[in-house]
Amino acid sequence: MRAWLKFSPDIVNKAIISDAMKKYNINFNILKADITPKGGKMLIEIDGEQVEEFIEYIEKRGIYVDPVKKVLKKDEEKCVDCGACVSLCPVKAICIKEDWSVGIDNQLCIGCGFCTGSCPMKAITIME
Numbered sequence: 001m002r003a004w005l006k007f008s009p010d011i012v013n014k015a016i017i018s019d020a021m022k023k024y025n026i027n028f029n030i031l032k033a034d035i036t037p038k039g040g041k042m043l044i045e046i047d048g049e050q051v052e053e054f055i056e057y058i059e060k061r062g063i064y065v066d067p068v069k070k071v072l073k074k075d076e077e078k079c080v081d082c083g084a085c086v087s088l089c090p091v092k093a094i095c096i097k098e099d100w101s102v103g104i105d106n107q108l109c110i111g112c113g114f115c116t117g118s119c120p121m122k123a124i125t126i127m128e
C-alpha cells in the first residue's frame with residue numbers, strides 16, 4: 001500500500017518506523033519525504049504480511065497514516081504531450097521524458113487532481 005505518514009515535532013526523532021519495520025518484517029520504500037525537526041511528512045510504499053499490524057503500531061505511537069487510494073490514468077490517444085500538467089503536480093509525479101513525451105509516475109501520485117483540470121485534452125482520469 002501507499003500512504004502519507006505525518007510526524008509531529010515531538011516524535012520526529014524517535015525510531016518508531018525502524019522498530020516497527022523490524023517487528024513486523026515490512027518492506028518499506030520512501031517515495032518522497034519532507035521532514036525537519038519541526039515535523040513533516042513522508043510518502044511511502046509498504047508491503048508484507050503484517051502491514052495492518054505495522055500501521056496500528058505506528059499510529060499508536062503518534063504517526064498519522066493517510067492511505068493513498070487513487071490511481072491516475074493518462075489516455076495516450078488523447079494526450080498531445082503539451083506539458084500543461086507538468087508544473088502543477090505538487091509531488092513531481094509528472095515529467096517530460098527524454099523523447100519529450102509526458103509521463104506520469106503512479107508511485108508518486110497522491111491523487112490531488114490538480115493535473116486533471118489543467119489538461120486541455122481531458123486525457124487524465126483519477127480512478128478510486
Ligand code: SF4
Binds near residue numbers: 089090091104109111
Ligand atoms: S493527481 Fe496530483 S499528484 Fe497525481 S499526477 Fe496529477 S497533479 Fe500530480
Ligand code: SF4
Binds near residue numbers: 081086
Ligand atoms: S496536459 Fe493533458 S495533453 Fe498536455 S501533457 Fe498533460 S495529459 Fe497530455
